[in-house]
Amino acid sequence: MEFSVKSCPSAAPRTSCLVLGVHENGKLPAATATIDQATDGYLRKIIKNGDLPGQLGQSLMLHAVPGIPCQRLLLVGAGPEGALNDRAFGKLLQCTFKALAGSGAREAMLQLSELDVTGRDTAWKINQIVTVAQQTLYRFDRLKSKAPKQPSLRRACLLVARKELSAAKKSLAQAVATAHGVELARDLANLPANICTPNYLLKEARKIARGNKSVTVRALNEAAMKKLGMGALLSVAQGSRTPPQLIIIQYKGAKARQKPVALVGKGVTFDSGGISLKPGAAMDEMKFDMCGAATVLGTMAAAIEMQLPLNLVALIPATENLPDGNASKPGDVVTTLSGQTVEILNTDAEGRLILCDSLSYAARFKPELVIDVATLTGACVVALGAHPSGLFSNHPPLATALLKAGNYSLDRAWEMPLWDEYQDQLKSNFADMANIGGRHGGAITAAAFLSRFTTDQHWAHLDIAGTAWKSGAEKGATGRPVPLLTRFLLAHCQVAKDGSLDQ
Ligand code: BES
Ligand code: MN
Numbered sequence: 001m002e003f004s005v006k007s008c009p010s011a012a013p014r015t016s017c018l019v020l021g022v023h024e025n026g027k028l029p030a031a032t033a034t035i036d037q038a039t040d041g042y043l044r045k046i047i048k049n050g051d052l053p054g055q056l057g058q059s060l061m062l063h064a065v066p067g068i069p070c071q072r073l074l075l076v077g078a079g080p081e082g083a084l085n086d087r088a089f090g091k092l093l094q095c096t097f098k099a100l101a102g103s104g105a106r107e108a109m110l111q112l113s114e115l116d117v118t119g120r121d122t123a124w125k126i127n128q129i130v131t132v133a134q135q136t137l138y139r140f141d142r143l144k145s146k147a148p149k150q151p152s153l154r155r156a157c158l159l160v161a162r163k164e165l166s167a168a169k170k171s172l173a174q175a176v177a178t179a180h181g182v183e184l185a186r187d188l189a190n191l192p193a194n195i196c197t198p199n200y201l202l203k204e205a206r207k208i209a210r211g212n213k214s215v216t217v218r219a220l221n222e223a224a225m226k227k228l229g230m231g232a233l234l235s236v237a238q239g240s241r242t243p244p245q246l247i248i249i250q251y252k253g254a255k256a257r258q259k260p261v262a263l264v265g266k267g268v269t270f271d272s273g274g275i276s277l278k279p280g281a282a283m284d285e286m287k288f289d290m291c292g293a294a295t296v297l298g299t300m301a302a303a304i305e306m307q308l309p310l311n312l313v314a315l316i317p318a319t320e321n322l323p324d325g326n327a328s329k330p331g332d333v334v335t336t337l338s339g340q341t342v343e344i345l346n347t348d349a350e351g352r353l354i355l356c357d358s359l360s361y362a363a364r365f366k367p368e369l370v371i372d373v374a375t376l377t378g379a380c381v382v383a384l385g386a387h388p389s390g391l392f393s394n395h396p397p398l399a400t401a402l403l404k405a406g407n408y409s410l411d412r413a414w415e416m417p418l419w420d421e422y423q424d425q426l427k428s429n430f431a432d433m434a435n436i437g438g439r440h441g442g443a444i445t446a447a448a449f450l451s452r453f454t455t456d457q458h459w460a461h462l463d464i465a466g467t468a469w470k471s472g473a474e475k476g477a478t479g480r481p482v483p484l485l486t487r488f489l490l491a492h493c494q495v496a497k498d499g500s501l502d503q
């Protein structure tokens with residue numbers, strides 16, 4: 001899909017589909033009223049007949065409306081005037097793009113950014129329009145031998161007030177880059193584990209870097225990890241015949257002396273649980289256990305497309321977690337890159353094992369801050385459901401900035417405690433710590449485990465087990481939290497210019 005912005009013309013534009021909002025009780029937003037006049041009151045007549053949609057989620061497609069040069073006119077319900085909040089606007093957009101996708105229109109002009117959304121400006125509305133378009137029109141058909149019919153819609157033009165045009169262009173470019181990142185993350189996560197292997201992820205990383213002088217990609221293989229002493233990461237990989245990779249992407253968008261932001265993404269391309277084997281039901285969904293990696297790749301792609309004035313380092317530990325004669329066993333003790341030892345009481349708590357070594361390794365880049373993203377615990381889904389990602393941090397200004405980015409992008413996070421009290425649950429009789437902390441507060445003890453490897457870093461952890469994919473009829477990847485992280489990085493460019501996060 002291609003997006004553009006244009007300033008609202010004074011008369012109805014020539015288009016194959018013009019999209020207008022309509023409030024409940026026949027109230028017409030200014031742009032809709034203008035078109036109504038051009039049609040000599042055609043829309044008012046429809047209102048009189050009681051056929052105009054006003055309620056949220058309703059739409060009406062009209063053809064060959066007299067007096068305007070538009071093939072189609074799509075009217076979408078915007079609910080009562082003055083009551084359009086974030087969620088309602090999202091619903092309206094979803095309904096709009098569903099209707100457009102179901103029509104034969106190849107191109108549309110949307111006059112929706114003038115609708116009043118409580119507390120939101122035009123830049124935000126443009127961002128949402130592009131986000132919801134991506135969400136609604138996305139298809140993953142590449143593994144079907146006969147691709148189902150695609151929506152005809154190819155181009156969408158967003159109409160804005162003339163004085164907002166240049167700001168709108170800038171926010172459109174950011175929104176489109178973010179949508180590309182989301183799409184990449186969804187594609188990678190939807191691919192099955194027999195295709196999307198650690199090597200496949202490495203190739204994808206190289207693809208992102210291609211033709212871009214400010215990006216370098218390399219990877220540590222098993223031998224390199226051994227040499228470094230990444231005993232925890234290796235213990236997860238040792239049960240698989242598919243070699244692991246620690247993928248490293250560096251993007252230099254700022255002066256060399258500016259400390260980078262490090263992003264670490266869990267890339268378990270399939271999590272069977274290992275010797276602590278998972279039950280069979282829905283085990284296929286564990287191909288999504290690399291959504292942290294997909295998020296980091298998507299966010300990097302977006303940042304590179306926007307050429308953000310930041311330095312970034314992405315670290316992606318990629319491996320399978322399988323049972324095998326050589327797999328690690330419950331009770332095994334491994335030495336991590338940090339030197340701390342871990343008793344593996346459950347081989348299914350593998351995410352924290354690959355992340356702890358990656359987080360220790362991240363410190364070598366002397367980052368300003370580190371954010372890890374991982375489908376880490378089922379307990380996080382029990383605690384928070386599918387709406388927010390779980391956020392944990394040892395640095396309150398970083399937590400605040402991430403929460404803010406989530407609230408802006410509507411890809412929200414919710415902060416969970418990381419108190420010392422929880423550390424007691426990780427006690428081991430045989431090593432420095434165990435890799436599980438019992439039934440209580442499972443998402444928190446997983447984060448508490450990671451915190452032992454980030455004591456000298458400004459660090460945040462996003463548990464995305466509930467947000468990165470959907471189960472059931474709509475099974476598939478969501479691309480979350482690419483919007484949150486991309487927004488965070490965009491906002492961070494300003495912070496990097498003005499000083500550090502703490503000020
Ligand atoms: N990848 C899973 C987390 C997960 C489970 C995400 C279910 C989404 C749905 C992770 O590696 C895992 O297996 N975690 C265990 C930890 C437990 C053994 C302490 C879990 O959550 O059950
Ligand atoms: Mn697991």
Ligand code: ZN
Nearest residue numbers: 268271289351
């Ligand atoms: Zn896992």
